[in-house]
Amino acid sequence: MEYLEVNGGKVLKGEVEISGSKNAAFPVLSACLLIEGKCHINNIPNILDVKKFLFQLKKIGVNVLEGDHEVEIDATSSYKPEIPPEETENIRGTQTLLGAFIAKHRKASIAGLGGCNIGKRPIDQHIKGLESLGVEFNWDKGILKANSPKGLKGNKIFLDMPSVGATENIILASVFAEGDTIIENAAREPEIRDLINFLKLAGANIEVNGTGSTIIVHGVKKLRPIEYSIIPDRIESATYLILSGLTKGKIKVKKTIPEHLEAVIMKLKEIGLDISVKENEIVAKYTGKMSPTTVKTLPYPGFPTDAQSQILTLLTLADGASVVTETVFENRFRIVDDLIKMGANIKVEGISAFITGVKELKPSVVVAKDLRGGMSLLLATLSAKGISKVLDPIHIDRGYENYIEKIQRLGGDVERKNS
Ligand SMILES: CC(=O)N[C@H]1[C@@H](OP(=O)(O)OP(=O)(O)OC[C@H]2O[C@@H](n3ccc(=O)[nH]c3=O)[C@H](O)[C@@H]2O)O[C@H](CO)[C@@H](O)[C@@H]1O
Ligand SMILES: C=C(OP(=O)(O)O)C(=O)O
Numbered sequence: 219m220e221y222l223e224v225n226g227g228k229v230l231k232g233e234v235e236i237s238g239s240k241n242a243a244f245p246v247l248s249a250c251l252l253i254e255g256k257c258h259i260n261n262i263p264n265i266l267d268v269k270k271f272l273f274q275l276k277k278i279g280v281n282v283l284e285g286d287h288e289v290e291i292d293a294t295s296s297y298k299p300e301i302p303p304e305e306t307e308n309i310r311g312t313q314t315l316l317g318a319f320i321a322k323h324r325k326a327s328i329a330g331l332g333g334c335n336i337g338k339r340p341i342d343q344h345i346k347g348l349e350s351l352g353v354e355f356n357w358d359k360g361i362l363k364a365n366s367p368k369g370l371k372g373n374k375i376f377l378d379m380p381s382v383g384a385t386e387n388i389i390l391a392s393v394f395a396e397g398d399t400i401i402e403n404a405a406r407e408p409e410i411r412d413l414i415n416f417l418k419l420a421g422a423n424i425e426v427n428g429t430g431s432t433i434i435v436h437g438v439k440k441l442r443p444i445e446y447s448i449i450p451d452r453i454e455s456a457t458y459l460i461l462s463g464l465t466k467g468k469i470k471v472k473k474t475i476p477e478h479l480e481a482v483i484m485k486l487k488e489i490g491l492d493i494s495v496k497e498n499e500i501v502a503k504y505t506g507k508m509s510p511t512t513v514k515t516l517p518y519p520g521f522p523t524d525a526q527s528q529i530l531t532l533l534t535l536a537d538g539a540s541v542v543t544e545t546v547f548e549n550r551f552r553i554v555d556d557l558i559k560m561g562a563n564i565k566v567e568g569i570s571a572f573i574t575g576v577k578e579l580k581p582s583v584v585v586a587k588d589l590r591g592g593m594s595l596l597l598a599t600l601s602a603k604g605i606s607k608v609l610d611p612i613h614i615d616r617g618y619e620n621y622i623e624k625i626q627r628l629g630g631d632v633e634r635k636n637s
Contacts, residue, residue: 222596222611222622225631226581227603230467232628234458236474237263237619238287239451242409244271244311245386246416246448248318250291251280252393253420255443260288263451266615267309274301274312299323301330303361308332309616313383316344317390320353320364329361334588337547343384347375348391351399372397372437380405380431380517386413392435393422399435406430407518408478412449420444452478454618456525457593459483459502460532461628463491464601468503469628476500481521485513485529489536510538510575515546527553527594534562535601536575543570553591556584560598560606581606586613593618600630 238261250257262268264287272289276282279297283290299319301312310333319326333339341362345355350373353366372395377384385405390413392399404410406429414424414433420443423436455474459482462469476483476495483500487493488511492503510533515523523546533540534557544550551566558564560582563574581604586592592613599606608614611634614621625632 219609220611220634220636222608223633223635224596224599224606224608225604226600226606228465228600228629228631230461230465230469230600230625230628230630233470233472234624234628235472236450236455237261237265238448239263239409239412240265240267240311240617241382241407242412242448243268245314245390245409245413246446247271247275247289247291248314249390249413249416249420251293251297251315251318252321252390253441253443254294256290256292257420257443258288258290258445260445260447261450262287262289262448263619265617265619266612267311267617270309271311293322299325300327303329310334310339310383313341313344314386314390316362316364317348317387320348320366320370320391321394324366324369326364327361328364334590336550336588341383343377343379343381344387347377347384347388347401350375351388351392351395353391370395372399372435374400375402377401377403379403382407382410385410385433389413389417389424389433389435392437393417393441394439395435395437397437399437401433401435402431404431404433405517408449408452408475416444416446417441419446449478450474453522453524453590455479455500456482456522457528457597457618458624459486459491459493459500460525460528461597461600462502463489463504463508463532464535464597465630466504467628468501470499470501472499474498474500481519482525485511485521489532508532508536508575510536510540510573512541512543514543517546523547523550524590526550527590528597530564530571530573531557531594531598533573534564534576534579534598536573538575540573540575541570542573545569550591552587553594556582556595557598559584560602578602580604583607583609586610589613589617593621596621596632600625600632
């Protein structure tokens with residue numbers, strides 16, 4: 219069994235280069251399937267989920283040429299618009315292949331949507347939106363089959379909640395639709411802006427209103443191949459900034475976009491970290507004391523649910539009582555039992571965790587159960603003086619590039635082992 223052995227309690231200091239965004243990579247790579255010719259995508263993160271995604275593309279017949287943090291996608295020759303249910307493809311990122319397949323092939327067959335086990339994660343909003351564009355759906359033995367024999371026609375769609383995946387799928391599906399598609403209450407995450415920027419550069423006609431919650435896609439006939447670089451991963455940035463507080467250190471994140479992290483930066487300042495921001499860099503420094511605060515996760519530009527486990531872990535060491543409320547996913551407090559084992563004082567009631575800060579965390583054997591929770595437990599063990607183990611690091615491998623080396627370069631004592 220693989221595990222991480224951590225000798226915690228060291229002060230972490232130094233610089234980390236942030237990798238490309240996991241959640242921007244999937245929709246942009248999916249969008250390449252709308253294009254005839256070679257698209258060249260840079261700043262691709264070297265993480266397990268992206269490897270699985272690219273493996274899936276190759277398996278259905280797309281030409282994929284992988285380089286060092288870059289990939290060339292050529293979907294000119296025919297490929298099967300299908301995602302089968304095999305274990306290895308069981309990631310959430312494949313959800314945007316639905317919109318891409320429908321746009322290009324007027325049909326799709328999707329099974330095996332997985333990703334983090336943090337809630338029920340239904341796709342009713344994807345289906346509702348695509349149905350109103352003329353797509354017919356039926357479930358066949360757990361596989362979602364989509365068909366739009368007559369092609370897609372633009373329509374006005376009002377999402378019940380600003381779903382990231384549904385917004386991306388509707389944008390992708392409507393690029394070649396007849397007329398205009400208007401998405402109201404659209405998600406506004408930077409990864410959606412990245413998809414739109416890619417598509418516009420490739421020739422799509424898309425308007426975004428001032429705040430971003432209305433997106434209008436004017437159908438076009440064709441897109442052209444382009445070279446594009448995806449945005450840095452804002453959640454990876456948030457994670458390393460939080461690590462500086464947990465290890466009483468000073469960490470500079472480089473190659474990041476500070477505007478994507480405003481809600482996180484504001485909270486870290488409230489907690490008492492000294493934060494300084496330059497064009498593509500953020501430095502977080504521990505100042506000797508951390509204050510408690512309240513955090514509520516919300517769709518962007520609110521505090522990101524994907525950084526909730528990390529800030530909850532940080533607040534276990536704040537000087538007083540904090541509340542963390544999770545409004546996006548219903549099952550995102552699964553690290554609490556392990557944190558309590560490490561000496562944290564946390565009580566979960568409904569969608570809120572009530573935390574009373576303690577002086578220090580104690581080393582322990584903990585188990586990663588999802589991507590962000592797993593990483594947060596690693597952060598906790600780096601803070602706790604002594605030897606800890608983090609079991610099942612495969613969850614962390616899904617979304618953090620080269621994290622063991624990045625942490626070692628900051629002075630952290632962590633090693634991957636097998637027993
Ligand atoms: C691969 C990827 O990009 N994953 C991100 C994406 O996931 P994902 O696209 O799955 O997240 P959504 O924004 O769609 O989900 C937000 C909430 O809406 C609910 N919902 C969503 C769609 C739907 O049809 N019906 C419905 O009820 C979900 O169960 C969840 O409670 O955005 C999440 C919210 O920022 C992030 O945590 C994930 O890291
Ligand atoms: C929930 C996450 O990812 P996914 O949607 O890929 O499961 C995440 O990145 O925290």
